[in-house]
Amino acid sequence: MAILQLHRKHSLGGALVLLLQLSWLQLPSQGYYTQDKYFINCGSGSNFTDTITDTESHKVYVGEPNHVASFSSSSKEERSESAVPSPLYQTARIFGRESWYKFNIDTKGTYLVRLHFFSFSSPSNLVSARFNVSVPGFWLLQNFNATNGSINNSALVKEFFIHITSPSFKITFRPLPSSFAFVNAIELFLLPLHLIDDQVSRFNYSFNNPAISPYSGGLYSRVLETKHRLNVGGQTTNDSLLRKWIPDDTYLAYPGNANNASPYNDIRYRVNDDSYGPNANRFTAPPIVYGTAKVTKNISASTEDYKLLNITWRLPVEKNVDHLLRLHFCDFFSLQNDLTFFNLSIYDNYVRTVNNDRTAVSSVLPAPYYYDFVVHSDCSGHMNISITPDASDYVHKAFLNGLEIMKLIESSNSVPPDPEPKHRSRFLLLGSVVGGLVLIVVVALGFLWRLKLRKVKPVENSDWLPIPVAAGGSSHSKLIYLTSQGSPLPNINLELKIPLIELQSATKNFHASQIIGKGGFGNVYKGVLRNGMLVAVKRSQPGSGQGLPEFQTEIMVLSKIRHRHLVSLIGYCDERSEMILVYEYLEKGTLRDHLYNTNSQSLSWKQRLEICIGAARGLHYLHKGAAGGIIHRDVKSTNILLDVNLVAKVADFGLSKSGPLDSQPYVTTGVKGTFGYLDPEYFRLQQLTEKSDVYSFGVVLLEVLCARAVIDPSLPREQINLADWGMHCKNTGILQEIVDPSIKGQIDQSSLRKFSETVQKCLQEDGSDRPTMGDVLWDLEYALQLQMGANAIPREPHEDNSSSATESLQLPNVRRLPSLSTLGEADDSSVRCDESDCAEASVFSELKILDAR
Template sequence: MIVAEIVHHRHQFSMAIHHQFYTVQHSLPLLLLLVIQLSSLQFHSHGYDLQNKYFINCGSSSNAKDTESGKTYVGDSSQVSYSKGSKTESNQSSVPSPIYQSARIFPSQSFYEFPIDTAGTYIIRLHFLAFTSPSNLSSATFNVSVPNFMLLQNFTPKNYTKSPLVKEYYVKISLGKFRFTFDPLRFSFAFVNAIEVFLLPRFLIANSVTGFDPQPAIGQNSLSTYSGVLTRALETKHRLNVGGNNITSSADLLWRTWFLDDTYLIDGQNAKSSQYSGSIPLTAGPDDDGPNANSYTAPENDVYGTARWINVTSENITWSLPVDKNVNHLIRLHFCDIWSIQADLTIFGMYIYDQFALLIGDDRNVSNKLPAPYYYDLMVQSDNSGFFRITVKPNSSAKVLRAFLNGLEIMQMVDSSDLSYLEDHSNGNTSVLPVVLGSVLGGLVLVALVVIVLVWRLKTNKQKPVEGSDWLPIPATAGGSSHSRTSRLTDGTIQGSPLRNINLGLKVPLQDLQLATKNFDEKQIIGKGGFGNVYKGVLKNGMKVAVKRSEPGSGQGLPEFQTEIMVLSKIRHRHLVSLIGYCDERYEMILVYEYMDKGTLRDHLYNTKLPSLTWKQRLEICIGAARGLQYLHKGASGGIIHRDVKSTNILLDENLVAKVADFGLSRTGPLDQHSYVSTGVKGTFGYLDPEYFRSQQLTEKSDVYSFGVVLLEVLCARPAIEPSLPREQVNLAEWGILCKNKGILEDIIDPTIKGQLDQNSFRKFSETIEKCLQEDGSDRPTMGDVLWDLEYALQLQRGAIHREPHEDSSSSASASLQLPNVRRLPSLSTLSEVDDMSIAMGDRSDTADDSVFSQLKIDEAR
């Protein structure tokens, strides 16, 4: 594309020369002029230079030399233009650098303007220090924008009275005049101490990079191509010299500052620091576009010559860095193997938000001559935790166990803004008028909407059936009481509702559910289980739902009902069901879930007319379910143990995204020094952990065993218990392990997928099953380990990792990392527990009886 652009520009100029040449009768002066214009269009083909650079000492006519970088900042009156009406102030007290001894102050909307004669990506920096002055700089509040981008909004420097703040951005700039607009808020002013604007090497920031989605939809790859990076601005959020010291701007060819990573490390005692004694050779020039580093990518000896590393497969190094929520960021990771004498020995995993992102060390585009500095760029959207979690972890399959990181940069993407209101206003106060008018009009519209909604609500309430409606037969034991089902104990004593601490905003009126299910018509039943019937329904807002209703008037399932609401109202994850609502009116116990179009995982495996799932689809479903269980185990205070993992409790949406459901038997993990929870045995035969059954000591590894059975179901497409088979084949887990030990596991694979299996993928998957089904819980992997193995099996199936059969026979590295955005559940420690031997002889539902929840609001559900 870049070559095409160059050819296009040259073609345009050649056409211009041709036209002008014949128009002016071979006019030599004009021809010379055009030649000069052509030469001014720089293609950077002969090396990078800093012809276009501005370092401006604002508010002063004198030059100032920066103490740290050594650069000379020129007085603003000599190189650039700025708005009239501004004023200057100076500071005579001690400052970190002479560039902070003056400031230009703008009492109204004003600008700085820079002539640009070379188009490209520029780095721009704004320096602020609110030194003591008559204007009281710390009280300023203002916006700063450049064409198409708002860089600072409602900015105040009140926290920067002693040390300066430097805001750094990467912006693509066209030929012409480039303007910084300073727009004070009403009754305030704007100021700046220094400005930098200079051209970057052409390939320092690429327009297309790899995009990474930590939780891709089923059928979608987590890696993709992200184009259009340079159509936005990038703001530097973090620049870390990992394992090394602070790097001042004088040691960086682009005058960047690199900071220590210590404060961002999680469990930093696991990370070792190293420093290379020799010099780091560079194999790339200024015009090379990566992944090999050049002299402008980072200071080679200071960044690539230091690192943090680890060489234990059960450990990892994780950094947690604060960022804005739910915003795209460009993450640049710097690597240099300063230990190995040969390439391809050290291969390890890099994770973001505890999800596998890249395999580092096997890139053939990286120089084989060690040490070889290189980098990777990823575009990733931050989640709503306010932090990025970045992890490196050794790969047990590598010849040398080591994971490392040398440097890390995080740049936030700034979307383009409509700044047209700035064009016709020279006074900052007048620009406030449209905002004020908009706010007033918006407020009037909001008031009108509220009045309309209230009138409508009053009208519809009058039309609703009264409490004695004939919609629903009320059990004789109810006596017409309007008490909720959960407010009466089995001994008949009226008590306060056990759900009083639950988010009652999720409560759905019974009449709404009657309407949704056609008064619980039998034709709407889509499943039956021990809890009761499951109905398909449509709410008034058009949302399809699955409504799970207990048998009216029965005393069954109250603890499970309470537990499921308490769990699902407190946690949320892409691969766990999300609660829409519940109803406990008139002795009812009803749970409302989002309708799942594809039903349960078991529906797609055997005894079904549905199309067979491909092996790749099955792997992706297993990965989704493992992510959900991993979050349960590590994402809550003390962790949550599901206790009823099976194929009918793994649900699939229209895109075959897996979600773990049915939390009625869930328990919080151990809260004391024990590694288990003593409790009565509950679960489903065929999936039940034998160690838990014998000892009644529940651990996270009990879920791992059950999940191992699910993995076998997925592979073999048969039930966990099949009494009609010969005795040794009745229990799938026992039969599967026996076949694995005999080396005949391939003989019992689902015939519909036999021809699809990559042998390495199948081998990794079968090893994972074997580890999950170990008799001793301590020998089983964590769910994080299982997730890592499954993701690796999927990569092998996709052909992303090329290995010879049996080259990767060792067990995979653990990935049991804590997940971000954890919502703690202190109330879950009080979950009621009936310690009886409650074990289902089989699955409690034959169809999609458990569908996922959603936090979506429903009409009149609040």
């Protein structure tokens, strides 16, 4: 096991060296001094000083070899091969196995932990890393992929608040199978007393009967992860604890209702730094946050419009999870106390009247104060916070100065415990040896006894594993063999093989409650492996024997390729004629889940473009980046999955074929695919090319634009097939009429024109007239630039482009595509045609994840 430990010297000389190297962080309070502080420049032998000019503070990230770090041979250093936003992200520490950083803790208290990730260009391809990060008892990150931020290709910084009471503390990095972990920098330091208090109130808003009650268990028994920290009405700033506050404007639901208050520069804290309660001290939030605000617009006191004039912030959060909401207030508007009253609401439920009870808050204005509430997020994926002027307010004004949201992470029994210490007494060592010998004797006797039983009992009654079936579980999973049969599949990656017993444990014995998707060939289960990784377990109907070629194809394809926009194969199981594939778990389910016939939140036009671009990148990699080229052959919206950040990943490679050779422009093969998406040229000639995927992807683009099924028999005959109907609307100039109404008002007309012409090119009847996936990718990125209002200067197409992507925005009409609506069933029923035979094929790759919650 890889070991990466950072330790502090307790000798006087070591302490002096450490003191000089860390250059203790300069904080403004004489009453607060960080006794445990680590800033680590991971993978580097040099120190880096990061100066925060707006706080007059700095922090020195210490190079690892400077007397505080020792490494085993299982980790390595990596250096960027391209420009990075900061020298801190020039290097990284890479972990091929489970590894950890260990810190000595001198003072009990709440610590801030920051992990820095920047996927720079390097031989290891950091963007492909997938791993978990844990601390004792808690998963900080699971199935984590460190994708750089969209703003200036920025680093991803994860921030946690952890209450530590032990003398040492470990942060453990656990690479997922066939992957690795990395980190660019780590921060850990003690926070001021009572910055996060253990006791807090919970706001309950169920059944229209909101109430405030004590939060059971306290915050110290949880880990808090920062999700949002807003300087309401202000600009980006850093505070004395090096926390970053950003503007709130992008989260306003009704921007027209709010004004930015004129900055106030004489904020005075009315309590000392050790106080807690509603009054803020200088560490709660900086003066620049309390000195700015969003304020409701001025209205006449004689009207009732103040009831409608609220300010609402709508912030993305994880669904159905507890969050700590901290709201910052400072009244520098009123001339005297008790003049301003307004109502605070969460999810449109009244919480309290702000300033109604000033007995606990300083009566000297302006007085900074804050309120904390634990709020359980609903299933919308957002949290709504509103302030509304109150009828009793003299000036009908409401305001907010700052807002923080932190996710509460619960402890987990699935976090592996730390290994036992190696230094044991001789007595314990002797006892272990004796105990081991006794165990060996017992096992040997048991083995001999079982051999005796086998002589008189049938095998099928003697080798069952004593694991009971959970109610509602699969009938095939009643019990499983202790010993597995050999793999019936030759030439596949045996390193990815996962024992059936582990998958049974991961899915609660394939219990019905774990099902997240169904198909003609079996179910998809949500599971948790022993290392804590969330997975999707795709299991065939036991004993059916169908879909074996697709099962083997998917393993062969996915074990050889890895790309951010292709779903990752974690492993497989083929014991006892089982056919089970284990994938990374993608929280947001399929693309179609978010388009129609669903309760999921509708996607914005920008989000849809970004998802289409991601899927196009994955397909482009399959066609040109994978060895020999791969044709997917079943591109559709249910085979495009979305992770928690709505990053698209192409899935389901059971029907994939190796691409044609240069001497042969196509692959002759029986027709397989899904009606509505199927390339008419491929169906007619049985000649498969990369352009068949392009056609299917064009149908997906149309589906994204219109948010309707590709085959819908309930519609008039001419509208049943979406590809036919969409091209008819495009050619007759009425495409706008079939655009999804939920996004009509969002789409820039230039972006829509470029997008629709891309669809039109993809759906050409002759494959030779269609663009490559590289062309499609370029056009979609251009459509996104048009939507964002950027100066979309045409750039060189991808190297593999075979047609111009910078042609005029007006393209000639294409020939009407023959209708496929008569070929088979309606909707996306995954009807597959094999040569002359059209039937519903119960094959392994047919499974669709219906709801990956």
